[in-house]
Amino acid sequence: MANHSQVIFLVSISLLSLLASQICCLPLSVSNRWIVDSKTGQHVKLQCANWPSHMSVMLAEGLDKQPIKHIILQLHNLKLNCVRLTWATYMFTRYSNNTVQQTLDSLGLANTKAGITEHNHDVLTMTHPQAYVYVVDQLAAQNIMIISDNHISEPKWCCAPDDGNAFFGDTSFDPKEWLQGLSMAAQLLKDKPNVVVMSLRNELRGPLQNTNSWYGNMTQGAQTVHQGNPNVVVLISGFYNDNDLSFLKDKPLNLTFKDKLAYEVHAYTVSDPSSKEAMSSIFYHPQTGQCMKSRKLGDQVEVNECKRVSGWSLNGTQIKFQSRRKVKCLKANGDGNPVLLTKDCSNTNQTSWKPITESGMHWATVDAQGNQLCMQKDANSSTILTAKCICADSNSSCMDNPQSQWFQFVSSNVK
Template identity: 35%
Template sequence: MTELPCMPITCDSRISQIPTPTDISHQVQISSDETRIYLYKSMKICMHINVLYNLCLHHPVNRGSREMGKAMPALFLTLLFSFATLSHSLPLSTNSRWIVEEPAGDRVKFACVNWAAHLKPMLAEGLDKQPLSAIARHVALMGFNCVRLTWATFMFTRYSNLTVAQSFHNLGLKKAMAGLEKYNPDLLDLTVIDAQKAVIEELGAHGVMVVLDNQMTTPMWCCSDDDGNGFFGDKYFNPKEWLRGLAIVAKRYKDTSMVVAMSLRNELRGPRQNETEWYRYVRKGALTIHHANPNLLVLVSGLAYDTDFTFLKTKPLGLKLDKKLVYEAHRYSFTDSQSDLWLNQSVNQVCDMVITEVKNKTGFLATGSNPAPLFVSEFGVNQMGVNQADNLFLGCFLAYLAELDLDWALWALQGSYYLRQGSLDTEETYGMLTANWTQLRSPQFHQKLQLIQQKIQDPKSRKSENKIMYHPMSGRCVRVDRNETHASDCWGMSHWSHDGDGTPVKLVGTPWCLTALGDGLPVILTAECYSEESTWRLVSGSKFQMANKDENGTDLCLDYDPSYSSSVLTKKCICSADDDSNCLENPESQWFQLLSTNAL
């Protein structure tokens, strides 16, 4: 195999200037320092640098360009991910709580993004804004290894002969049609189901797996209790037609290896939902998919908008699918109308309450004596940063995903919709891409995904287990560099040991321990590991604040403010009392998590 060298490439480089290695099968990552892109492979860092995918979009060479394909250098869009082919063996299977490849059994972690394609036009969003190949490249460049691609049952049971052009014409989408003619003219004369296949094949060509999600029966925006699509037997949810649709889709992709999973149904809900019919139709649906395409993982959703599996504690599903069964769950700040809690109550206590609830209702599936894979197939926030409930929820939920090292899919990729709830060209503020699909909506948000895009736990790892220190608000990890302690990227982070409350936090492989100097001062490393300043305990309802006492007996907590400095400080603890329900200050700068890892 040809080795890909560590080579700096300026943002205005051209393909002709870059040597093109062949037969590269390792995942290629990128990083940058101001004006250069660095290539490195297999997660082995060539040098100490921070990741910034959006760099070249804002480089002076490219500023003002309107097209994604021109906004970044030819290398960045075309050359780089010719190297990044999927190295997993397909199909996938399960082993205990893990998704694994066959037959070796190595873990494959889903780090996915949702791409909506289930609305009235019945076409993956954004293809009027950019070429399909460019969007697929961006998915891979952002570090996502799979797409949860949504679809509506009627696409296959009633509209399979409808072309993309006819669909857009019928909806009066003239502007979007013009965009399709410009960027993806080859799709116009395809049927909507063949256009879906074209999207899947392009994603596969870029090493991106596909999870097909049956979002709705009727092509429309999801979801509400009374939309007629919520539960088996609702107005538009005929179980027989639903099963027929599942069979058609599963069989259609039997020979498409990059389609690795199918869901039974998104977010079962509404006044008619009940456990008896859930067991009945979930079993039928799962067997329908499995018989039509035994290669696929089968994703099972719970009740109450995919937030509740508690009924399985007393009555297991009892379905054997040759190690193909995966459960899926969703969570947002607004789940169960909880947005106001984040705004009006103690953030530490709300976070603890929410995560306790999540673990009780869905997370228990991935733990205990008989664990199963749990795929958090939807979570997300307004990436404009203007929704404070979302902002507070995000750090809390990232900590949960990292703690259990769950598979996940972010809502969403799309920066806009052709037509959503009667409005044309609607912007999606939860989307990774901007409304014109040319760049990241929020590079800062993208950076926060860096740790959870990696495997933290590996059931086949031979590495010893250590701890890494994670700061969920920023998505950064703590690293010691030249005896200084910084929050930095989550590649090559330092390893720590900690034996519980009242013990030191030691830098693995050294005699050094984390030590507080005082309020507002950077922590240091010393060999005095059992002084009050060097022993740490978890405080507050969230159990994310790590504290010790200064000479006056005041609790000082680790603190990191990315807008101030990269240094980790100690400051007076914020809202650290377990019973301090009236404290409304935001403590997230002091949230640190010691995560066990045998993979990083």
Template identity: 30%
Template structure:
């Protein structure tokens, strides 16, 4: 599927409570009367049945390493239950199941266990801190204790730190930075989560341009801003995702918005989730995971179009060690494809090999040039394919961002009408058309019934070389 890393969750008590630490896989499945799962495990992975849960985790990690995959070990919960609820006792330090001393012990044990194992590249201190007890004072104290504990046992792993409110709030770092000392500071990564759960669905469906702009600004102001600080710190979007069955149009549009941001900022990320189903979840046997890459039976990919949507974002877009000059790729996030030129036809194709575009944005409008030529992108007519021509000084080749999403690129035709780039699904070419959902087409209605994402294009700065 093109992924290079697995964010593997673990519970503190698996390492601190002998009732779990000494449990074998067979005993664990038997405890919950998971007959079908036990049969399948015995058939397909018989060597695991008599291993302890910890030994099995090591076996899984070794198998991933054998396939050249990296592992991030994420301390997901303390008491092993489904995560995450506001009042589940696992949310914040000193909660019913979240004892700071035991938590530090678990981090130390795990860090030591995988010392020298190159597959394990990072340890995330805690997933989705939350609940009525959360406060900044305890956050600073215990995050420093946890990071120190990991570093003392394993100097090689990155230390990943989450904020408050289900990993959506790092704003307090503006007033006081974390300071672990230079050795740990140099391998510190913050993490954030971004789902559409709390968003009003009608915002995504009827105000797609505006809401994508608003929610992207919110994400960057709450967490993403750390990459722009005077002493910038990497940030890892360690969870996002959608119902891959396509049941939610709001989530479909949210997902495209996230894809655009990830490409624009070249952020690291992990998609929730890989698993297509669970042996047991919240008391229900054989629970399907609609957000999973795999189908219910794990025998095929649930929705292959997701792979195309993520194609560009699975690549390194900005290589800080590259000696090659930067250029722009033109990305269409709704399809996951990139704009290219083939015999003067402007079309979309795979993002594995990028067409080089030149672009110097000016509020009064800018040319989009084809690097290595004297040609630039030019409007021909309403509903007609856009072309690369030598006419680079007229209004037909002067492009502006005309929506709040900053993804509508428009130029004026000979009649003075603004026309936006648009993906033509019939033949995968790029045409120009009336700009969707910008306000002038709404009349007295406060919403837009059309999906403007066919007209979303993102100019992505890259130095990817072939």
């Protein structure tokens, strides 16, 4: 793709692993495989944190925990010069007139509202687009560049192949509404020079994927953003959760501009774009970048490298693992004890699990005493056990780190 004056962005779950620079070289353009200063041609290297703003509250996360200036200061401490700030299409097309306060009230998030009132009270009366721009402006004041990322259509956690937001024509992915959202966002951000890149869509996926629809819609999307804001680099994703752009070898995207076009590839530990294997489910632990698998000896499970870890499935409230024609259920064994795999799936109390947070990443069970316990990686080993759930409610005062308890079903073709 470099021969077409285009560039591929390698995106991890939380960081774009490039080097930092000051916000001094705007606007940006593309030259062969490089992002450059449009005026001088000097290479500009980005190091970006991912800041979610696409969930049901439709507000940059963490504003109920700390003042926004404190959050941005941490970006500087990490020597980051860029933020990938996500948004949901409906933020602009359906809920653009709703205030943050109205949304919090409709969701019953009293504790979150109290936290925002304490730390960032100004955003409560803003509409969602206004609150998004407010975050953009606060980042600009601290010399932080922005990749504005259309993450999903309906405000919620991403990404599953059957979540209704996977590909053009899906139940919640109307191409016309998507274009409307892109146009509104581009117009809203056109006078914000620190918005240097606009990503058309995060992680296209699912059974509806096809090249004809991709070429038609991506062409319209790219032209829509470029017309609304010709200064930004337009970032384009491919198939299978941004893991496949191979079809471009045979047919490059035909656009009226070249020096503002880039492609993104999401290179996860669980990714294997060249694999010929069928897609299946794995159970991913984002904190370690590893996957859940059964131990070679015994019935315990652990996190380990993401190879030969397929075979997981969710059947009602039971998490099942199939290996060598044997199906076992994931079983809780009490607070602080390792999770086990059992052939006996009849004990629905010990083998019943459900996601208890909006992200879908806290998997909990209930013990004999009625206590809710979450799956968790042991701090001193690779073992997975159950423990008291960390920050799984809406209490804004919880400052503990819950990442050891985050597990996610991911579709993958890893061998």
